[in-house]
Each structure stands twice: as structure tokens, then as C-alpha cells.
Amino acid sequence: MSFRGVFIAVFLGTALLVAAFMINRQRPRSDVSYPSDALVRATGKCAECHRRETSAVVHEFEMSRHSAAGVNCLECHRPVEGQKPMDHRGFTISKTVTAANCKQCHQTEYDQYLRSRHAAPSWAAVSGKGDFTAEQVAFAEQYHKGAVDRKPMSIGEREGPVAVNAGCLKCHDVGRPNADGSIGSCTACHARHAASVELARTPETCGQCHMGPDHSQIEIYHESKHGVLFNAQKVHMNLAARPKNLTTKDMPVPTCATCHMSGLEGQKVSHDVTERLSYWLFAAHSEKRPTYQQGQVNMKETCLKCHTTGRIDQFYKDAEAVVDSTNAQVKQADDIMKGLREAKLLTPEPFDEPIEYLYFDLWHYFGRTAKHGAFMGGADFVQWHGFYEMNLKLVELKKQAEELRTAHGDKSKAEGAGGVKQTSNTSR
Ligand code: HEC
Ligand code: HEC
Ligand code: HEC
Ligand code: HEC
């Protein structure tokens, strides 16, 4: 080959390479930035085709840190142990993607989550222990005694499987048992393809499930100073800050995640939402958890990144007084119901008589609301949606109890009927 020939060959070769490079650059990042040839082929094809078939999936994925870090479609979608393989356009993918797929790369988060009440306890609250293996039950019971080895809550049985499947379990499946032996879904807070911490730190994400009269956390939050300030200032915040470097500059106002999970200013991030709690507030009668001391230390550590000690100690003292006072109201209702059962004026079955619903509303709606309001800064929820309603329900309960006794010819009046005993609880 002449000198000229070599020159042209080199020139053309380079031009082709540059052209190929430039065409390649036009391709979406998700098509090109993968570690091995096989993966480039696989995921390029997934994205290429799915951009036509289910385009939102690809757009969501491209916004994610996964895409930026070179994690690809197949790394989540290929079957792991225990999952059914499915032939799909020449690739082998799994029919389902569960926590088992995520934990290949996020074992720490999975282990923390597994210890929390978001895991097995949340499913067992609705469905009992039947769907878990003996090992899974034993594991959860170490951390939450009686929370998995239990019967389903009876209101679900009364309402029937349609309500349970389309209602209860749509929230409680945050801890569902998966056929592959893992528990739960990480996507309840992160979404499938966005895999976002920004989303997880947004109050509405938790509010998908933490809402309504029986656990009005999102409503309370929006009414609290924290919620009001967050909504006003969120555009100036950096909700996407890396968890290990989250500062009060990124988020000067807390959301649900900040108080219950985040590693603010060097604190430990945790997927165990139970770690910072000290009471079982959801219970009819709220007692201290065995981890009471440590739970308060952990939560106060978060508050103290932004507040002073005296103010936070006083806040806890006031909130604990609300727990005591609510317990006292619920105890009065308990005694009335116990009296009726002993006098055989109620059937042994739950939820077949109006007074049982009245009693349930008293603690499950209004008692809980008062306690949650006190701990999360919702004055209106402590009082008008809490104590006021509890008082009203107690008056109604006493009246109905009296009527039941009269109807059954029981001369001994319903205990204490006619007025609501005042529980005195001054905290200051
Ligand atoms: C040539 C086109 C094409 C390719 C390549 C392709 N898919 Fe699909 N995929 C589809 C179509 C079409 C559907 C069905 C859409 C529907 O049901 O509306 C689908 C469905 C799916 C589903 C849902 C399956 C179900 O049963 O619910 C997943 C998950 C999926 N694809 C992932 C992938 C992954 C991961 C890859 C790459 C490893 C990939 N796809 C490659 C076209 C493709
Ligand atoms: C971080 C892990 C992850 C990555 C990466 C990922 N997916 Fe998914 N994908 C999921 C999960 C989780 C689901 C829900 C599966 C289930 O319900 O069992 C899902 C569901 C889907 C579905 C069904 C959507 C529907 O609503 O019917 C399609 C299609 C899909 N993925 C395609 C893709 C494609 C294409 C890519 C790459 C561009 C991709 N996925 C990357 C985790 C991932
Ligand atoms: C193949 C490994 C792999 C799999 C599988 C995987 N991830 Fe990731 N994930 C990563 C990597 C790598 C990062 C980026 C870490 C970094 O940039 O520091 C990441 C980051 C994240 C982040 C942080 C995002 C942010 O904005 O900071 C979340 C949340 C996350 N993954 C959730 C999930 C979920 C949920 C699943 C399962 C549906 C999953 N991951 C599956 C490797 C994986
Ligand atoms: C998919 C529904 C769902 C989402 C989303 C959700 N949770 Fe939960 N959460 C539950 C259920 C159900 C329980 C009750 C579990 C039990 O005790 O049976 C629960 C319980 C809790 C508890 C109490 C744990 C205990 O030990 O008593 C805390 C705290 C909590 N969640 C915080 C959060 C935060 C913070 C977020 C958002 C970052 C969030 N949750 C998102 C469903 C959800």
C-alpha cells in the first residue's frame, strides 16, 4: 500500500470510529453505560424495546441513581434463587421482582428492614402467622413478641376477603411473604424504577398508608409546624442528598423519614423504623416497649440536631401525660365492656353488636389520634379529634350499656352511667 493508501485507510478508520462514537453518544445512557458486553446487549435491548412498549418505565429508570451508577434492567429482573425463570424475548427474567432481588446489592438495608414492624408483623396483623415459615416467625418474634405468632385482627374476618385483599393488604403488604422466601417490598417507599431517596423522604410516600382516622400521621404532620414549614420551604431543600451525608442544610425541617429513619448529621440511617420508638401507641392501652429507654435516646438524638434539650424533654413529658390520660379513658371503656360480657349481655363474637363498634372507635380512632397528635405536634388531633371524641364516645357507651341492661331486665345500672369521670393530668 502506498503512503497515500495508508493515510486514507487510517483517515477512514478514524472517521468511522468517531462516527460510531457519536452515534453511540446519541443512545440513552441506559443503553451504553454497562460493564460487560453481554449486559450492554441485554439492557440496550430491554430499554430499546421498552421505550416503545412501556416508555414510562425507561424514563423513570433513567432518572435513577441506578442508571447513573450503571445498574441495568437485567440486574434487577433476572431470577435469583427461589424465583421462577421466564423466557422473555430471548432473555431469562423472573416473573416477580421482590426484596430478594434488591438485597443482592443492599443486604444492610434488607437486614434492618427485616427487624422492623414493616416486615412480617405488618402482614401478620391482617393474616396471622400462617403464611410464614417457622424460621421467619421465630426470627420476628425475637424483636416483636406476639406480633407474628398471632391470630389475624378480627375486623378483617368480619369484613371478608374482598375487603381484606383490596383494603387491608394493600397497605400491610409492605411486609408480605414472597414465594422466593424473602419478605416485603422495597418499592412501597422507593418505587420500582426511580429507586429514589427523594421519594422516600417525601411525607406523602409514608402517607399512602399512614393516613386516616386510625393512624392520622400524615394529617397530623401537615398541621404541625414541621409540616407547614416543610411545604413552604421544600423547593429550597435538597431531598436527594446522599443518606450518609445528610445535613440540616439539606433539610432544615424534618419529614417522617428524618425522624424515623434518616442519618441526619452523622446519625445512623436505619430501615428499622422501630428503633426510635418508646411506646406501643397503636395499642388500645399503650405501654412502654422493652426498648423504651433506647428508643427515646435514639429519637431525641434526632430532635437535638435542631432543638435544645429542655424543650425536647418538656415535649416528651407532655406527650407521655397524654398517653397516661388516654389509657385512663380507655380503661373506663374497658371496664364497661367487661361488665357487659360478665353479665352475658353481649355475645362472645366480636363486631356483631353496635356497642362493640363504639368501643373500637373510642380507642382505635380517637385514643390513637390523641397519642399520635401529642408526639407529632398536632394540637387539634390531641383535642378535637382525640379527647373530645373519646369523651363523647364514653357518654354514648355508658348510655348503650345502660339500655342493654334495662332491655335484659338487669336492675344493676351500667357502672358510672351519666357522666364522664374527669382524669386529671397536669404536666406543667
Ligand atoms: C423486543 C421487545 C422486548 C424486549 C427486547 C424486552 N421486552 Fe420486556 N416486554 C415486551 C412486551 C411487548 C411486554 C408485554 C407488554 C404488555 O403486556 O403490555 C413485555 C413485558 C415485560 C415485563 C412484564 C412481564 C409480566 O409478565 O408482567 C417485564 C418485567 C419486562 N418486559 C422486562 C424486560 C427486560 C428486563 C428485558 C431485557 C432483559 C426486556 N423486557 C426485553 C417487549 C420486550
Ligand atoms: C432497581 C431494580 C429494577 C431495575 C433496574 C429495573 N426494574 Fe423493571 N421492575 C422492577 C420491579 C420491582 C418491578 C415490579 C415487579 C413485580 O411487581 O413483581 C418492575 C416491573 C417492570 C415492568 C412491568 C411494569 C408494569 O407496571 O406492568 C417492566 C415492563 C419493567 N420492569 C421493565 C424494566 C426495564 C425495561 C428496565 C430497564 C430500563 C427495568 N425494568 C429496570 C425493578 C427494576
Ligand atoms: C446490581 C446491584 C443492585 C441491585 C439489584 C439494586 N441496586 Fe439499588 N443501588 C445499587 C447501586 C450501585 C446504587 C448506587 C450507589 C451509589 O451511587 O453510591 C444503588 C442505589 C440505590 C438507592 C439510593 C438512591 C439514591 O438516590 O441515593 C436506592 C434507594 C436503591 N438503590 C434501592 C434499590 C431497590 C429498591 C432495589 C430493588 C428493587 C435495588 N436498589 C436493586 C445497586 C443495586
Ligand atoms: C405500604 C404501606 C406503608 C408505607 C408506604 C409506610 N408504612 Fe409505615 N407502617 C405500615 C404498616 C402496615 C405498619 C404497621 C405494622 C404493624 O405493626 O403491624 C407500619 C408501621 C410503621 C411504624 C411503627 C413501627 C412500630 O414498631 O410500631 C413507623 C414508625 C412507620 N411505619 C414509619 C413509616 C415511615 C417513616 C414511612 C415512610 C418513609 C412509612 N412508614 C411508610 C405501612 C406502611
Ligand code: HEC
Ligand atoms: C391505609 C392503609 C391501611 C389499611 C387499609 C389498613 N391498615 Fe392496618 N395499619 C396501617 C398502618 C400505617 C398501621 C400502623 C399504625 C401505627 O403504628 O400507628 C396499621 C396498624 C394496624 C394494626 C396494629 C399493629 C399490629 O401489628 O397489631 C393492626 C392489627 C392492623 N393495622 C390491622 C388491619 C386490618 C385487619 C385492616 C383491614 C380490616 C387494616 N389494618 C387496614 C395501615 C393500614
Ligand code: HEC
Ligand atoms: C418505609 C419506607 C422504606 C422502605 C419500605 C424501604 N426504604 Fe430504603 N430508604 C427509605 C428512606 C426514607 C431512605 C433515606 C434515608 C435518609 O433520609 O437518609 C432510604 C434509603 C435507602 C438506600 C440508600 C442508603 C444509603 O445509605 O445510601 C437504599 C440502598 C435503600 N433505601 C434500599 C432499600 C431496600 C433494599 C429496601 C427493601 C428491603 C428498602 N430500601 C425499603 C425508606 C424505605
Ligand code: HEC
Ligand atoms: C419531628 C419528628 C417526627 C416527624 C416529622 C414524624 N414523626 Fe412519627 N413519631 C415521632 C415520635 C416522637 C413518635 C413517638 C415515639 C415513641 O413511641 O416514643 C412518633 C410515632 C410514630 C408512629 C407510632 C408508632 C406506634 O407506636 O404506634 C408512627 C406510625 C409514625 N410516627 C409515623 C410517622 C409518619 C408516617 C410521619 C410523617 C407523615 C411521621 N411519623 C412524622 C416523631 C416524628
Ligand code: HEC
Ligand atoms: C431537621 C431539624 C428538625 C428536627 C430533626 C426536629 N425539628 Fe422540631 N422544628 C424544626 C423547625 C425548623 C421548627 C420551626 C421553628 C420555628 O418556628 O422557627 C420546629 C418546630 C418544632 C415545634 C414547634 C415550635 C416549638 O418549639 O414549640 C416543636 C414542638 C418541635 N419542633 C418538636 C420537635 C421534636 C419533638 C422533634 C424530635 C422528635 C423535632 N422537633 C425534630 C426543626 C426540626
